[in-house]
Amino acid sequence: MTAEHSTFWDDLAEDLQDPEFLRHYVVESIRIATVDRIVNALDEARDAADLSKAALARAISADPAVVRRLFSAGHVNPTLGTLAEVAGALGMRITLEPLPPDERKSVTEPLLEGRAADTRALAEHLSGLRGGKPRPAAA
Template sequence: MAKEEEIRSTQHGVFWDDLAEDLQDPEFLRHYVVESIRISTIDQIVNALDEARDAADLSKAALARAISAEPAVVRRLFSSKHVNPTLGTLAEVAAALGMRVTLEPLPTADRKSVTEPLLEGRSADTCALAKHLGELRSTKNRSRVAA
């Protein structure tokens, strides 16, 4: 078993090393940062909306009726691993749940580690950037955002 863990650890290390090298390319860096933030943001919003739906004891079908959408739209929103809802859909669902979608500034650490590399197309420490973005993209593994 220890050998398997060592192999996985080595492979994981190789992945991060390769990613850090790929992030040296300004175009790749920009695409990777944008995609990571997109995934993290959508996950946080969808998780908060689903938690609010559960708290309201509202079925997905009832929520779909409330926003005049097909039930499949709401089912996909809360069930699919690869969602890319429109802002309009998120706003409608939020309104039906007594909420609204708002913008907030990134924490200072994220602005430094995410925004600056995005604007400049480079990062002084691509290994740290890769790991930070990986953590942001893992929002499904975190506890849900409070509704």
């Protein structure tokens, strides 16, 4: 780990001592990871169905640009309605699942309490989620 990388994690861990910043960071990290996971799964299903973005847009009566942005933009924030419509057109549906107990403890407790026992471990765990490769949850 480089000194610059270590400084980033140290600074972030310090920023996470602020309950408002911590809650915002956790919420955004979970939102980004969740939306990315859903959009990637829908795009894989679209590819597997050999369905073009334009055909998918027609199926849900949407502007083709909406579907292109959904699958092409780096930072999308689609509505749940749009995701559900796309999923339905692909023969899928959006569902909820509980977090595993260790992740629930490392994510939910900081949101509810506004603090984390190990802010650096929390930051690294959330970074792993945002990158699509979850790391072991903080204890």
